[in-house]
Amino acid sequence: MAYLDFAPIFKLYGGQDEWPASEMVHCETIATRSRLHNWHIRPHRHSGLYQVLSLHSGKATIWLDDRQHQLEGPGMVEVPQAFVHGYDFTSHCSGHVITIAYPLLAHLVQRLDPKASLPDHPAIYGFTDAHSAQMLHEACTQLQAQYASTRPYREAQIEAWLTLLYARLRSSHPRGTRPASPSxxxxxxxxxxxxxxxxxxxxxxxxxxxxxxxxxxxxxxxxxxxxxxxxxxxxxxxxxxxxxxxxxxxxxxxxxxxxxxxxxxxxxxxxxxxxxxxxxxxxxxxxxxxxxxxxxxxxx
Missing domain, CATH: 1.10.10.60 (Homeodomain-like)
Known part of the structure; x- marks a missing residue:
């Protein structure tokens, strides 16, 4: 309860107005933002945004609401809106942070399965299968490349890689960190x-x-x-x-x-x-x- 009362709400960590209003997705490397904060992201939450952190290599301490978890790459963290989360990374971690506005997330979910519901709890995915880990890393890397580009059909290619990433994520098996039901x-x-x-x-x-x-x-x-x-x-x-x-x-x-x-x-x-x-x-x-x-x- 204390986290919900006091954890700050950000569009992107560290600022309120960094994300262009017309964009429904944001993609960056872990280092882009974490390096500015000495690899420590304090507990916070997002409104109307769903976030996936892909840890390709390195280690991270993860806070999900009032619980702490350890993750060593390759792995992923999935955080729906309004859940408190924070990270402590070892220096030089590699990976990506993908943030999706809920209108786009709903579109992706319906495209994959019209009967599916939106994610309603955080989850941590640890990968022991090298092939699965490499496929997810490839999807994140390609998404980052398209996000940073100005080439024709940028939006269509971003959505295609997002769809593939979300499909691969949904077919993976969480390692078993599921916090208590939402309040x-x-x-x-x-x-x-x-x-x-x-x-x-x-x-x-x-x-x-x-x-x-x-x-x-x-x-x-x-x-x-x-x-x-x-x-x-x-x-x-x-x-x-x-x-x-x-x-x-x-x-x-x-x-x-x-x-x-x-x-x-x-x-x-x-x-x-x-x-x-x-x-x-x-x-x-x-x-x-x-x-x-x-x-x-x-x-x-």
Whole structure:
């Protein structure tokens, strides 16, 4: 309980705004971030993000909620949203950290098995089979290469490697570290996130979500602030803005068409919402993104 009360919530460890809002996946090596913190990642948690740590070589002490575990590479750690986790690595560990936003994770899960549910508990995977370990390491390495590239079809190739990685992970066998069942509050938060994922474009108010979860709006506010670090309304607006970003970046839809698809009565309402959420108009956001894609700088 103490961890849930006091463990900080990050998008990525060490900062709140490092991840571009339009991206639904982030990939980096273990050394990229851990070296900045003397190979020690203090216990923390993520809201709306699922994370996989692939330890190719080296050793790590792992905190999952209030329990400590040891892992020697090759191995993997799987952490769903809101679970407290931290790491102590030996110097010069090698491996990758892959962080996936839940909308993309849900898409991957449904693609592999329409009846499957999202992961609801952390797990540690230790590999004694060299072939399995090498296949997972290859998938992580290829994913990192595509993530860092600017080549055509980058998003499609990232999704393909993510799908392969998740399929290989699901077919592996956890070593047997499964913490206690999620708390009731975390269960309510997970249910809210599931509802939000299916209804973000319908513009329901907080009271609607609270009723579906089985809480009062005030209690739902406590739950989301405890497990997500933000109010329900903030999370609703963030999810809608995320979808708007992706529509502007990755589809040829006009702004009016995006406005309608996201449930806005008028394009002007959508433009006002987007400007409040991002600080710029949809048209300016799309123009700057297009120039960046082609390696140009926006005119000043």
């Amino acid at each position: 009731r509050g975390l269960g309510h938060y997970t249910r809210f996130c599931e509802l939000l994922e299916g209804a973000y474009s319908q513009h329901h108010d907080v009271a609607w979500f609270a009723d579906k979860v089985g809480l009062t709006p005030a209690h739902l506010n406590v739950v989301t602030r405890t497990h997500g670090g933000k109010s329900p309304l903030q999370l609703i607006h963030e999810r809608l803005a995320l979808e708007a970003n992706r529509c502007l970046l990755y589809t040829p839809l006009t702004i009016a068409e995006i406005s309608g698809a996201l449930g806005f009565a008028e394009p002007a309402h959508f433009t006002r919402f987007f400007r409040q959420a991002t600080g710029e108009s949809p048209r300016d956001f799309r123009r700057k993104a297009a120039m960046t894609t082609w390696g140009q700088r926006p005119a000043t």
